[in-house]
Amino acid sequence: MARDRIVQADPEDLSLLWSLRLSSLARLRLFNQVSAEVNNLFGVLTSITPPTTRTHVLENLLPFELDVIQARVKYWAGDHYGYADALGALLRRCKRRARSARITDADRQMWIERGARVGLIAASQFIETKDFAAATALLEPLVIQQQQPAEQQQQQPQPQPQLASELRAALGRVYLQAGQLDQAETHFAAVAADESVPESTKALNASFMASARGDWDKASEILRDLITQRGSTQAVNNLAVALLGQGKLKEGIEVLEAALETSPSTLAMAEPFLFNLSTLYELRSSIAADKKRELLIEVAKWSGDGLRTTCLKMPS
Known part of the structure; x- marks a missing residue:
């Protein structure tokens, strides 16, 4: 559907259609085709002249999801260092846009949330390479940001509460894999106390802690309930x-x-x-x-x- 719409659509409407098509191909795990189409697409975009127009298109018109997919292409190709570099560039871009004085508070909030989610993606890559220290170093500042005094939070927009809990849960799981059970339990307890967090997430965290402590009976009981309910x-x-x-x-x-x-x-x-x-x-x-x-x-x-x-x- 996306391919047919791309052929027929007005050029100004193509960006979202490309995002839909490439996301669909990625979900189908047709990564070779995604890589070929991403390289062709960005090859055209980076050849736009004059440079000011190219910058405007890449910075303001191109969906952020396409930038993330372009970074993911490096991961699918097995270039893990290139993937980390691409994610780092996206993080820097999010920080730069969030600090800009020429955007609205709503846009600033959007870029802060995008930065946090890219941070989660980068942390998952560090976990895959067993670099738990780098993952915790990346996630800790994002979590601490949620604990700032209220007066500081009024000066700087913060990620949404749900995202804050996702960050804490992710950090707890990193500590768990690193063998630091007390640190993991502290973060899981904070997530469990948050009423906005789904009960399924809290139960899954509890099963992780039970498994880490060797309480397999408790972990099995929690997980069976999760499977039955969810x-x-x-x-x-x-x-x-x-x-x-x-x-x-x-x-x-x-x-x-x-x-x-x-x-x-x-x-x-x-x-x-x-x-x-x-x-x-x-x-x-x-x-x-x-x-x-x-x-x-x-x-x-x-x-x-x-x-x-x-x-x-x-x-x-």
């Missing part, structure tokens, strides 16, 4: 880990296989889910190779371009 795919994956901690391999496999059968288009693209299922196959069955080949065939129907097949733990 149908959370993340809770399904975490429940399998909790069941593994209890030595219930067969039940863990059944939970993951049932979830994959119910939502193949979602879970066949979730690498942690596939890694956990492959691991359980290895631990449970002497015919793990056959089970993983069957899993590979199922995943191939849905996975698109970007799946790293190492998550299936197949022999080379």
